[in-house]
Amino acid sequence: xxxxxxxxxxxxxxxxxxxxxxxxxxxxxxxxxxxxxxxxxxxxxxxxxxxxxxxxxxxxxxxxxxxxxxxxxxxxxxxxxxxxxxxxxxxxxxxxxxxxxxxxxxxx
Amino acid sequence: xxxxxxxxxxxxxxxxxxxxxxxxxxxxxxxxxxxxxxxxxxxxxxxxxxxxxxxxxxxxxxxxxxxxxxxxxxxxxxxxxxxxxxxxxxxxxxxxxxxxxxxxxxxxxxxxxxxxxxxxxxxxxxxxxxxxxxxxxxxxxxxxxxxxxxxxxxxxxxxxxxxxxxxxxxxxxxxxxxxxxxxxxxxxxxxxxxxxxxxxxxxxxxxxxxxxxxxxxxxxxxxxxxxxxxxxxxxxxxxxxxxxxxxxxxxxxxxxxxxxxxxxxxxxxxxxxxxxxxxxxxxxxxxxxxxxxxxxxxxxxxxxxxxxxxxxxxxxxxxxxxxxxxxxxxxxxxxxxxxxxxxxxxxxxxxxxxxxxxxxxxxxxxxxxxxxxxxxxxxxxxxxxxxxxxxxxxxxxxxxxxxxxxxxxxxxxxxxxxxxxxxxxxxxxxxxxxxxxxxxxxxxxxxxxxxxxxxxxxxxxxxxxxxxxxxxxxxxxxxxxxxxxxxxxxxxxxxxxxxxxxxxxxxxxxxxxxxxxxxxxxxxxxxxxxxxxxxxxxxxxxxxxxxxxxxxxxxxxxxxxxxxxxxxxxxxxxxxxxxxxxxxxxxxxxxxxxxxxxxxxxxxxxxxxxxxxxxxxxxxxxxxxxxxxxxxxxxxxxxxx
Numbered sequence: 244x245x246x247x248x249x250x251x252x253x254x255x256x257x258x259x260x261x262x263x264x265x266x267x268x269x270x271x272x273x274x275x276x277x278x279x280x281x282x283x284x285x286x287x288x289x290x291x292x293x294x295x296x297x298x299x300x301x302x303x304x305x306x307x308x309x310x311x312x313x314x315x316x317x318x319x320x321x322x323x324x325x326x327x328x329x330x331x332x333x334x335x336x337x338x339x340x341x342x343x344x345x346x347x348x349x350x351x
Numbered sequence: 352x353x354x355x356x357x358x359x360x361x362x363x364x365x366x367x368x369x370x371x372x373x374x375x376x377x378x379x380x381x382x383x384x385x386x387x388x389x390x391x392x393x394x395x396x397x398x399x400x401x402x403x404x405x406x407x408x409x410x411x412x413x414x415x416x417x418x419x420x421x422x423x424x425x426x427x428x429x430x431x432x433x434x435x436x437x438x439x440x441x442x443x444x445x446x447x448x449x450x451x452x453x454x455x456x457x458x459x460x461x462x463x464x465x466x467x468x469x470x471x472x473x474x475x476x477x478x479x480x481x482x483x484x485x486x487x488x489x490x491x492x493x494x495x496x497x498x499x500x501x502x503x504x505x506x507x508x509x510x511x512x513x514x515x516x517x518x519x520x521x522x523x524x525x526x527x528x529x530x531x532x533x534x535x536x537x538x539x540x541x542x543x544x545x546x547x548x549x550x551x552x553x554x555x556x557x558x559x560x561x562x563x564x565x566x567x568x569x570x571x572x573x574x575x576x577x578x579x580x581x582x583x584x585x586x587x588x589x590x591x592x593x594x595x596x597x598x599x600x601x602x603x604x605x606x607x608x609x610x611x612x613x614x615x616x617x618x619x620x621x622x623x624x625x626x627x628x629x630x631x632x633x634x635x636x637x638x639x640x641x642x643x644x645x646x647x648x649x650x651x652x653x654x655x656x657x658x659x660x661x662x663x664x665x666x667x668x669x670x671x672x673x674x675x676x677x678x679x680x681x682x683x684x685x686x687x688x689x690x691x692x693x694x695x696x697x698x699x700x701x702x703x704x705x706x707x708x709x710x711x712x713x714x715x716x717x718x719x720x721x722x723x724x725x726x727x728x729x730x731x732x733x734x735x736x737x738x739x740x741x742x743x744x745x746x747x748x749x750x751x752x753x754x755x756x757x758x759x760x761x762x763x764x765x766x767x768x769x770x771x772x773x774x775x776x777x778x779x780x781x782x783x784x785x786x787x788x789x790x791x792x793x794x795x796x797x798x799x800x801x802x803x804x805x806x807x808x809x810x811x812x813x814x815x816x817x818x819x820x821x822x823x824x825x826x827x828x829x830x831x832x833x834x835x836x837x838x839x840x841x842x843x844x845x846x847x848x849x850x851x852x853x854x855x856x857x858x859x860x861x862x863x864x865x866x867x868x869x870x871x872x873x874x875x876x877x878x879x880x881x882x883x884x885x886x887x888x889x890x891x892x893x894x895x896x897x898x899x900x901x902x903x904x905x906x907x908x909x910x911x912x913x914x915x916x917x918x919x920x921x922x923x924x925x926x927x928x929x930x931x932x933x934x935x936x937x938x939x940x941x942x943x944x945x946x947x948x949x950x951x952x953x954x955x956x957x958x959x960x961x962x963x964x965x966x967x968x969x970x971x972x973x974x975x976x977x978x979x980x981x982x983x984x985x986x987x988x989x990x991x992x
Contacts, residue, residue, distance in 0.1 A: 268961065272954055280953075343953045350951030 256297035264290035277331045277341040281324065288320045357417040360433045363401045363443060363486055364496075367450075367479035370394035371472055378468035387471035388458045394475065395454065398482060399447035403832070406440040410833040416488050416553060427543065434488035434552060437840040438684060441830070442485045442618055445691045446611050448819070450478045452812035453606040456699050459809040460602055460706060470510060470600070477503035481611050485618065489550040490539050493619065497535065497579065500612045501528055507607060508599040520598035527592040531582015535619075538575030541568065556625045566628055573631040576623050577638075584616025584668045587642040591901050593665055594649075597657040597711075601702030604657060609664050609698050610691035617671040617687050624680060633761055636676025640767045643669030645898055647777035651784070652894035655711045656701050659785050662897075663737065664694055666774060670752050673771060677764055679755025681841040686748035688837075689823045693736035693745055696816035697782075700730035703809055704789060707802035713788040715796035722802040725810045727790040729817040734786045736820040738779035738862045744823035746859070749775060751827075751838075753858050754851045772861050779865025787873035 263286050270283025292313045299309020335341050370390040378387040408415060418432035454474060461470050480499035487493040502525075509521030542548055542555070545564065549555060558564055564572075580586070585593035596608050607613070620627070620635065627635065643666045650662035667690050674683030703726040708716055720727040736745035753775075756768040794800045804810065826837045833840065871878040884891040896902070 271957055272961070346953070347951030349949060351946030351949030 253297060253301040256293060260290045260293040260297070263287070263293065275342045275344050277334065277343050278328075280343060281327050281331065284327075285320055285324065288316055288323075292316050357415060357433070359401060360405060360415075360417070360435060360486065361419075361431075363398045363405070363433075364479045364483035366394040366397045366401075367391065367475045367482065369479075371475035371479060374468060374472040374475055379472055380468070384458075384462070384467055387468045388454060391454050391471050391475045391478070392451065395447055395451045395478060398478075399444065399451060402440060402443040402447050405435045406437075406444060406830075407832050409435050409437055409440050410835075418488065418551070428549070429491045430489055430551070431492055432488035432551075433486045435486070437833070438618075438621060439485050441684070441688060441840070443482055445688050446478070446481050446485060449610040449691050449695045449816075450474075450481075450606055452815055453602045453610075453695065453699070456605075456702070456809050456812040457600075457602045459806045460702055461600065464600075466510065470507075473503055473506050473510070474603075474606070477507065477607060477612070481615070484615055488552055490542065490552070490555075490623075491550045493622070494535060494539055497583070497615065497619075498532065500607075500615060501525065501532065501583070504528075504596070504607050504612055507603040508596045510599050510603065514598070517598040520592075520595040524592040524596050527589050528582040531579045531589055531616075534575045534578020534582075535580075538572050538579070541572050541575065552622065559625050569626055570628045570631050573623065573626040573628060574634060576626065577620060577631065577635055580616030580619050580672075581638060582616070583619070584613050584672065585642075585665045586616070586638050586669065586672060587645055588900065588904075590642060590646060590665045591897075591904055594653075594658045594661040594897070597655070597661050601657065601698060601705060604661070605695045605698030605702065608661065609694040613664060613668055614671070614687050614691060617668060617675065617683060620672070620675050621680065621684055621687075624675070629761075632676050632678070633763075634676075636673055636756075636759075636761060636764075636767055639669045639672030639674075639676050640770050641669070642666065643673060644770050644774045644777075645900075647774040647781065648894045649897045650781040651777055652891060653781075654713055656704065656713050656716070656785060656789060657698070657711055659713075659781055660694070660697055660701060663697075663778065663782060666778060667694065667737070670749065670771065670774075673767060674752040674755055677756045677759035677761050677767060679752055679759070681838045682748065682751035682755045684841065685751055685827070685837050688826065689736070689744035689748040689820070692816055692823050693733045693743075693820035696729060696813065696820050697733040697737065699809075699813055699816065700726050700733060703805040703813065704730075704802075706805055706809070708796070708798045710796070710798065713785060716789045716794075716799050717792045717796075718790070718794040719799060719802055720790040722799075723790075723804045725804060725813060729810075729813040730786060730790065732817045732820055734782045737782050738866060739775055739858055740779075740862055740866075741855075741859060742824060744820055744826075746862075747824035747827050750851075750855050750858055754854045757851065757854055772857055775858055776861040776865045779862040780869050783866045783869035784873050787869055791874055 267283040267286030267288075267290060270286065271280050274280050274283065295309045295312045295316070302309070331341055334346060338346055340346070370393070373390050374387045377383070378390070414434070414436040416432060416434040418430045420428075421431045422429040454471070457470070457474070461467055464470065477500060480496045480503060484493055484496035484500060487496060505521050505525040508524050509518050511517045512521070539550070542550065545568065547558075547563070549558070559569065582589045593608060593613065597604055599608070646662045646666035646669060650659050650666065653659045653662060667686070671683045671686050671690070674680075674686060703723065704716065704719060705711060707719070707723060707726075710716075732743070736743040739746045739749040753768060753771055756764055756771055758764075759767075761767075794802075828836050830837055830840060868878070872880050893899070
C-alpha cells in the first residue's frame with residue numbers, strides 16, 4: 244500500500260491563484276497597451292481556473308464540475324482572445340495606436 | 352300591406368339617400384341637368400307614396416313601430432327603427448310634398464349654375480336625413496339624423512362657397528346650432544345614465560307613465576333636449592344664424608330654413624312631449640313668446656326680402672314653440688304643417704323675384720306685379736296666409752295657437768296671448784310691407800323694369816303650394832285618408848274646445864290692422880315710415896339692428912370667451928408648459944453634471960467596476976463575519992444575523 248503522496252495544502256494553490264489574479268488585475272488597471280491589458284485578463288481567467296481545479300481536487304474530487312468549468316473557461320479564453328485581438332486590430336486601424344488612454348471617444 | 356312586414360317603411364328615408372349616392376356618383380362631375388333632378392324626384396315620389404301608405408296604415412291599424420338591432424355594446428343598445436303614428440306620418444308627407452315641389456322649382460332656379468349636381472346631391476342627402484329624423488323611433492337615431500340635416504344645412508348655406516359671406520354664414524349656422532346640439536347630446540347622455548334606461552321613445556314613454564323617472568331628472572332631460580330644439584329651430588337666443596343662412600340658394604332657404612329642418616326642433620319637442628314637465632313647458636312657452644315677438648319686430652325694419660322671411664320664420668317657429676309650451680300640441684303641429692306650405696311658398700316667390708331682378712334689396716324692386724303676375728298672386732296668397740286672414744290656412748293654425756294660449760292653465764298665459772296677438776299685428780305688417788315694396792307701386796330700378804315671369808317649372812310649384820296654403824286649413828276638418836280632423840289625430844285636451852270666436856275676431860282685427868298700416872305706409876303712402884323713424888329713432892335702431900343681439904353675441908364671443916381663452920392660454924403656457932419644461936430643464940442640468948463621470952478611459956471604468964465589486968464583497972464580509980456586524984447592520988437598516 245503506497246502512502247498517499249504528500250501534496251501541498253489547498254491554501255498554497257489559493258495563494259498562487261490570488262497572486263495570479265492580482266497581477267492580472269494590475270495589468271488591466273495600469274498597463275496602457277491594449278495587448279497587455281488583454282494579457283492581464285487572461286491571467287485573471289487562469290487564476291479562476293486554478294481555483295476551480297484546486298477546489299475540485301480538495302472538495303472530494305468525485306463529480307466533474309470543476310474540471311468541466313476549467314475546460315469551458317479555457318475554450319472561452321481562446322474565443323475571447325480571438326475576439327479581443329480583432330477588436331484591438333480594428334482599433335489600431337482606426338486610431339493608429341493601441342494605447343487605451345488615447346481611445347476615449349466615450350468621454351462625456 | 353302586411354306582406355312586407357314593415358320593412359318597406361325603411362325605404363322612406365332610404366330612397367332619397369340612395370338618390371344621393373347615385374347623384375354623387377353619376378352627376379356631380381359634369382353637372383348633368385337631367386340625371387340629377389330625375390333621381391331625386393323619383394326617390395321623393397317613392398317616399399311620398401310610402402308616406403301616404405304609412406298614414407293609411409296608422410289610420411287602419413294604429414301606430415306601428417319596428418326596430419332593427421344595429422349596435423349592442425354592453426348596456427348600450429343602438430337601434431335603427433321606424434315609428435309610424437299620425438305625427439310622423441303627417442310630418443313625412445309634409446316633408447315629401449314640400450321637398451318635391453322645391454326640387455321641381457330648383458330645376459329652373461339652378462339652371463346653368465355650376466355645381467348643379469352637387470346641389471341636388473346635397474338636397475337628396477338632406478331629404479333622406481330629414482325623413483330619417485322624422486321616422487326615427489329612438490333618440491340615438493334621431494340625434495344621428497339631426498346632425499346629418501345640420502351638416503346638409505351647412506353645406507347648402509355655403510353652396511356658393513367662393514363667396515366669403517356665404518362661407519361665413521355656413522360656419523355661423525354650424526357653430527351656433529352646435530351650442531344647441533351640445534345640450535341635446537347631454538340630454539341623451541343623461542338618459543343613458545339612468546337605471547334601466549332605453550333610447551326608445553315608446554320605452555321611455557312607458558317609464559315616464561309608470562313614474563320610473565323622477566320629475567327632477569325629467570325636467571333636466573327635457574330642458575336639455577329643448578336646447579337642441581332652440582338651436583335647430585332658431586329660437587331666442589340662438590336665432591342669430593337663421594337670417595344669415597339666407598346666403599344659400601333660395602330653394603334651400605325654402606326647404607331647409609323654412610319648411611322642414613328648422614321645424615325639426617318643434618318636431619323633436621312634439622316627439623318627446625311626454626318628457627316635458629310643467630316647469631319645462633313653461634320654459635318652452637317663454638322662449639317661444641320672446642322669440643315670436645323679437646323676430647317679428649326685427650322683420651319690420653329689414654330691407655332684404657329673404658331676411659324678412661327669415662325673421663318671419665323665426666317668429667312663426669316661436670309660435671309653434673309657444674303652442675307646445677301652453678299645451679296646444681295639435682295646434683303646434685298644425686301650424687308646423689300650414690307654415691311649411693305657406694312659408695315655402697313665400698320663399699319660392701322670393702326666389703322667383705330674385706331670379707328676375709338679381710337683387711335681394713326690396714328698395715330696388717317695386718311694380719313687379721305687372722311683370723310677374725303669377726309670382727305676385729302666389730306671394731299675396733302666402734302673405735295672407737302668414738298674416739292669418741280668413742279663410743286661409745294660416746288663419747286657422749294661428750287661431751288654434753292663440754286659443755291654446757288663451758285657454759291654457761300655465762301661469763302667465765294671458766301675457767303670452769297678448770304678446771302673440773301683438774306679434775300677429777307685426778307679422779301682417781311686415782309681410783305686407785314686403786309685398787307692397789316688391790310688387791306694388793312703380794319699379795325703382797332698371798332691373799325691376801325689365802323683369803320677366805319665371806319659367807313654368809318654377810311657377811308650377813308656386814301654384815301648387817299656393818293652393819295648399821289656401822286649403823290646408825281644411826285639414827282641421829278632415830285629414831284625407833284618416834276621416835278625422837287634425838285636432839282629433841292628436842287626442843289632447845287643449846284644442847278640442849271648439850272655436851273661440853272672440854279669439855278669432857281679435858286675431859283677424861290684428862291682422863287686418865297690420866295690413867292696413869302696411870298699405871297706408873307703403874301702398875298709398877299716406878303715412879310716412881321715415882317720419883316715424885325720425886320721431887322714435889331709438890325704436891327704429893333697435894329693430895333695424897335686431898335688438899343688437901348679434902353684436903351681443905359677438906361681444907360675448909370676443910370679450911368673454913376670448914378673455915377666458917386668454918386666461919386658459921396663459922395657464923397652459925406658463926403653468927402646464929412650465930412644468931413640462933421644468934422637468935426637461937432638471938434632466939438637462941443633472942445630465943450636464945453627470946457627464947463628468949464619463950471619462951472615456953477604459954481603465955477608469957475597470958477601476959470603478961473592481962472597486963464596486965470589492966465594496967460589495969466587503970459589505971457581505973462585514974455583514975456576515977465581522978464583530979461589528981450588528982452595529983453596521985443596524986446602521987444600514989438590516990436586521991443582524
